[in-house]
């Protein structure tokens with residue numbers, strides 16, 4: 255668990271982070287969002303003490319971070335940044351094994367752990383273990399960065415725009431995989447991003463910052479429904495909030511059993527999102543879709559009228 259109590263950071267006369275309080279429960283993914291310069295990265299870096307706070311307290315599992323040895327603290331906390339920070343003259347395997355080596359794990363255990371993580375992150379060992387960072391694409395390098403952060407199995411991960419430099423398709427793939435990895439590993443994660451869709455898709459708790467302060471925090475769906483002010487409303491998508499909420503709901507959650515009616519001609523996978531289903535309806539000018547499973551077998555239907563009814567209720 256990570257707790258910030260009235261934490262403040264000043265750079266000269268400028269207050270970058272202004273008395274913020276935040277609690278991230280064990281196993282929770284907390285996304286920090288807000289306009290550029292609002293203090294997100296500074297907040298993140300005060301957790302692993304890359305930046306020391308000036309006021310208030312930062313606690314990990316009830317202990318002030320200042321009571322930990324700085325180096326030991328950073329080895330306990332995985333840290334992923336946009337530019338990856340991989341050592342260019344080290345192979346992928348060596349980069350991933352960095353913290354376990356510093357922790358003096360036996361060689362065989364390090365090798366086993368590196369291979370396990372490469373597999374988890376979709377990097378075939380025979381293909382990638384001996385490559386150097388310059389031989390990787392941006393997406394592959396980012397996977398190595400995440401694998402490295404997970405190497406010593408830290409409870410806490412800090413991720414600062416980890417997918418910021420990637421093209422939209424690779425970014426979506428990595429977001430999806432990150433969601434799946436988190437569902438398996440249940441790390442406590444603080445995640446900084448500029449991408450609201452990424453934040454909404456991944457976060458258990460969304461924290462909106464503005465000018466060094468937290469203006470609102472809560473579950474993504476709560477913020478979408480009840481933004482506290484026009485700034486939060488516009489950050490969350492303004493009039494697009496309905497579609498953003500629909501992107502968080504799976505077709506399977508809203509489908510109806512197959513009825514006696516003829517199957518609708520257009521199909522949608524049960525794992526698709528409601529926003530994708532609405533897009534398919536708009537595209538084809540239809541108000542019903544047949545929901546199919548992985549084998550393209552009809553298992554239900556989605557009706558625009560019933561969806562509207564559900565929202566109106």
Ligand SMILES: Nc1ncnc2c1ncn2[C@@H]1O[C@H](COP(=O)(O)OP(=O)(O)OP(=O)(O)O)[C@@H](O)[C@H]1O
Pocket residue numbers: 265268270288289290291292293294295296297
């Ligand atoms: N080392 C530093 N020295 C002086 N000022 C700094 C330093 N680091 C950050 N700042 C200032 O503190 C404020 C908050 O910066 P921070 O990087 O935390 O914002 P951010 O929300 O992460 O921004 P971005 O989204 O653009 O990355 C900014 O005004 C920035 O200029």
